[in-house]
Amino acid sequence: MTEWQPTACILCECNCGIQILLGPDGRSFEKIRGDKLHPTSAGYTCNKALRLDHYQNGRTDRLTSPLRRRPDGTFEEIDWDTAISEVAARLREIGLRHGGESIFYYGGGGQGNHLGGAYATATMAAFGIRYRSSALAQEKTGDFWVGARMAGHPVRADVEHAEVALFVGKNPYQSHGFPRARTVLKEIARDPNRSMIVLDPVRTETAELADFHLQLRPGTDIYLLTAMAAILVRDNLIDHDWLAEHALGVDEVLAVLRAVPIERYCAIADVRLDLVTAATHRLGRAASVAALEDLGVQMNRYSTVVSYAEKLVWLLTGNIGKPGTQYAFTGLSNLGFDRGHPAGAGPRSPVVGAPIVSGLVPCNVITEEILTDHPARYRAMFVESANPAHSLADSARMREALAALELVVVVDVAMTETARLADYVLPAATQFEKYEATFFNFDFPRNIFHLRHPVLPPPPGVLAEPEIHARLVEATGALTEDDYAPLRAALSRGRETFATAFLGVLADRNKAKLAPVLLYRTLGPTLPDGADAAAMLWAAAHNCVRRFPHSVERAGYGTGLAAAEALFEAILTGEHGVVITEDDYDETWKRLRDSKVQLHIPELLQVIATLPDADDDPAEWPYVLAAGERRAFTANTIMRDPQWRKRDSGGALRISTTDARRLGLAAGDRVRLTTRRGSTEVTVEPTDRMRSGHLSLPNGLGLTVTAPDGATVTTGVAPNELTAFDSRDEWVGTPWHKYVPARIDTVNA
Numbered sequence: 001m002t003e004w005q006p007t008a009c010i011l012c013e014c015n016c017g018i019q020i021l022l023g024p025d026g027r028s029f030e031k032i033r034g035d036k037l038h039p040t041s042a043g044y045t046c047n048k049a050l051r052l053d054h055y056q057n058g059r060t061d062r063l064t065s066p067l068r069r070r071p072d073g074t075f076e077e078i079d080w081d082t083a084i085s086e087v088a089a090r091l092r093e094i095g096l097r098h099g100g101e102s103i104f105y106y107g108g109g110g111q112g113n114h115l116g117g118a119y120a121t122a123t124m125a126a127f128g129i130r131y132r133s134s135a136l137a138q139e140k141t142g143d144f145w146v147g148a149r150m151a152g153h154p155v156r157a158d159v160e161h162a163e164v165a166l167f168v169g170k171n172p173y174q175s176h177g178f179p180r181a182r183t184v185l186k187e188i189a190r191d192p193n194r195s196m197i198v199l200d201p202v203r204t205e206t207a208e209l210a211d212f213h214l215q216l217r218p219g220t221d222i223y224l225l226t227a228m229a230a231i232l233v234r235d236n237l238i239d240h241d242w243l244a245e246h247a248l249g250v251d252e253v254l255a256v257l258r259a260v261p262i263e264r265y266c267a268i269a270d271v272r273l274d275l276v277t278a279a280t281h282r283l284g285r286a287a288s289v290a291a292l293e294d295l296g297v298q299m300n301r302y303s304t305v306v307s308y309a310e311k312l313v314w315l316l317t318g319n320i321g322k323p324g325t326q327y328a329f330t331g332l333s334n335l336g337f338d339r340g341h342p343a344g345a346g347p348r349s350p351v352v353g354a355p356i357v358s359g360l361v362p363c364n365v366i367t368e369e370i371l372t373d374h375p376a377r378y379r380a381m382f383v384e385s386a387n388p389a390h391s392l393a394d395s396a397r398m399r400e401a402l403a404a405l406e407l408v409v410v411v412d413v414a415m416t417e418t419a420r421l422a423d424y425v426l427p428a429a430t431q432f433e434k435y436e437a438t439f440f441n442f443d444f445p446r447n448i449f450h451l452r453h454p455v456l457p458p459p460p461g462v463l464a465e466p467e468i469h470a471r472l473v474e475a476t477g478a479l480t481e482d483d484y485a486p487l488r489a490a491l492s493r494g495r496e497t498f499a500t501a502f503l504g505v506l507a508d509r510n511k512a513k514l515a516p517v518l519l520y521r522t523l524g525p526t527l528p529d530g531a532d533a534a535a536m537l538w539a540a541a542h543n544c545v546r547r548f549p550h551s552v553e554r555a556g557y558g559t560g561l562a563a564a565e566a567l568f569e570a571i572l573t574g575e576h577g578v579v580i581t582e583d584d585y586d587e588t589w590k591r592l593r594d595s596k597v598q599l600h601i602p603e604l605l606q607v608i609a610t611l612p613d614a615d616d617d618p619a620e621w622p623y624v625l626a627a628g629e630r631r632a633f634t635a636n637t638i639m640r641d642p643q644w645r646k647r648d649s650g651g652a653l654r655i656s657t658t659d660a661r662r663l664g665l666a667a668g669d670r671v672r673l674t675t676r677r678g679s680t681e682v683t684v685e686p687t688d689r690m691r692s693g694h695l696s697l698p699n700g701l702g703l704t705v706t707a708p709d710g711a712t713v714t715t716g717v718a719p720n721e722l723t724a725f726d727s728r729d730e731w732v733g734t735p736w737h738k739y740v741p742a743r744i745d746t747v748n749a
Contacts, residue, residue, distance in 0.1 A: 058641025100128020107386030116465025148340025152593025169296025237284030249600025288324030362733025651716030
């Protein structure tokens with residue numbers, strides 16, 4: 001191929017448009033550049049996207065044939081027919097003995113590969129699988145639950161147009177989270193009429209650009225945010241008229257905030273009262289505030305309550321539903337939606353009784369749901385495009401849990417840490433060898449969807465996930481040619497006739513759950529250029545028109561059935577991404593529950609009203625470790641080639657220069673890092689960015705890969721060898737990866 005091919009980066013939720021030029025071998029990524037025709041990123045990339053050849057071609061542990069574990073623990077290659085029939089038979093047998101709910105599904109796509117995972121719902125239905133989880137349950141479910149309780153619809157932040165950007169436990173310079181993040185951050189920093197406020201224990205790249213860096217003590221975010229909310233009330237910076245018109249539960253919240261000991265809470269957070277006051281006054285005076293929180297607080301103490309307090313700050317000042325504030329977005333999926341049950345209500349996991357938020361079992365209870373003699377325990381696990389043995393808390397316990405299962409099936413591109421523990425491994429195409437997409441579509445007022453076309457063909461022996469799911473469903477007998485034939489006949493008479501016939505199928509609840517595969521086998525083969533996997537986007541387009549008719553019409557697609565078909569065709573042919581909806585800011589109010597926001601969440605407000613004095617950690621654990629920091633050359637574990645990192649190749653432990661001097665440590669020295677769960681040796685990097693008593697390890701390290709000479713190589717420390725499954729949020733079970741009590745000991749040469 002001698003032409004630049006449009007696709008997207010797959011390393012964070014923004015999925016910036018890129019273009020790839022293949023080398024003479026037809027497989028290597030000779031050059032990568034930003035795609036100026038992409039409607040959101042418009043040519044922007046960060047440094048990470050330019051290294052994606054290491055994802056596609058840097059691995060030596062690529063899977064190209066289904067594998068079955070032998071009795072001695074080694075693997076043997078088998079053909080696809082054998083793999084599908086045996087996996088289906090064993091899943092059916094477990095389901096017959098213990099019920100389909102004893103089979104647990106984990107994964108379904110990483111940052112950019114959601115399209116294949118969307119077909120998993122059919123496999124779950126065919127085998128009666130009820131419980132599932134994904135990485136979102138490690139990060140976002142507290143935010144989802146609070147958002148559902150307060151607004152009834154997820155909201156995002158319009159950082160690009162905000163007068164004040166508020167970042168809580170977030171470093172957009174590395175983690176992004178909104179389009180063209182680094183460019184936007186620099187624009188805000190240069191504008192004397194705009195400001196940035198950052199709450200973070202680390203002087204991050206974003207904090208260095210900020211007007212106010214509140215460098216708080218790790219784990220005290222709830223105290224600092226509560227103090228800020230109380231200053232807004234004390235100094236009459238809240239928008240009384242706006243609250244009277246748009247908010248409920250105002251009096252209850254104000255009563256609690258008036259009693260907050262502001263000075264004491266700032267002292268607990270170890271941030272000067274005058275600095276907190278100045279930052280809060282800047283926020284309170286602003287015409288628009290956009291706020292983003294991230295893993296720094298979502299994987300920390302009081303995480304769900306922090307999500308509540310953060311929202312109180314911008315809601316008390318009326319910052320929603322207008323430019324530069326929070327907005328309620330459209331989309332082709334319901335990603336992030338939750339019903340917002342009160343605490344104690346709603347669905348629960350079968351053994352632990354943990355709350356299921358947005359359909360996801362908390363990741364930190366998975367091992368408890370397995371390592372028990374409870375009759376409702378999970379007996380099998382189906383893992384797709386995920387690596388829980390490495391990426392979830394308490395890796396040693398997770399390995400024990402996987403070994404205790406009767407069956408583990410993994411669908412992945414590479415022989416990951418989880419795949420090595422599986423009974424069957426089914427090889428998938430990479431994200432650049434198939435049609436793919438992300439459902440992280442949160443742009444506003446013009447929302448974008450990007451169906452990525454294959455950049456190169458997959459090697460022989462691998463299948464894309466939709467085909468794997470279709471074969472598994474068919475192996476159960478849940479779908480046969482008798483189900484496909486009427487739909488194919490209807491399709492031969494046109495899409496309108498097909499739509500009518502398909503709606504008839506959806507009336508059967510059992511068949512409706514198999515809809516993705518029904519579409520894949522009927523509509524899929526009629527799509528151009530082998531785009532079978534895009535078939536389910538036809539239903540998504542119709543659903544988008546049903547839910548957001550005016551937004552689709554404003555984007556130029558018309559109304560009704562014709563609009564849905566026009567939208568689907570635009571998605572199919574828009575190789576650079578297309579606008580799917582266009583909104584005005586009033587749409588936010590139409591999407592919120594009763595067009596109001598609810599400030600009073602009784603159980604969370606009670607926590608704020610009764611915060612204890614912060615306890616000092618025991619002398620045994622004088623440090624707080626943040627396990628999994630995002631850095632310039634770290635990413636999720638799909639980047640398995642250690643050569644992709646230009647800097648910090650071993651993933652050093654960052655420590656404050658003050659602590660390093662006290663311990664007599666210099667850059668490159670090794671220390672023993674110990675937590676309640678594990679111990680490891682690691683190289684240190686002293687830095688003045690860190691507070692005394694605070695340590696950090698990067699994410700994405702500790703992967704074991706096969707070197708060109710056949711040897712196995714592990715680079716850096718796997719953070720979850722040091723984290724504990726029972727260190728988690730009391731409300732939704734998210735892990736406290738950013739608050740791990742630790743100690744360090746020097747290592748003799």
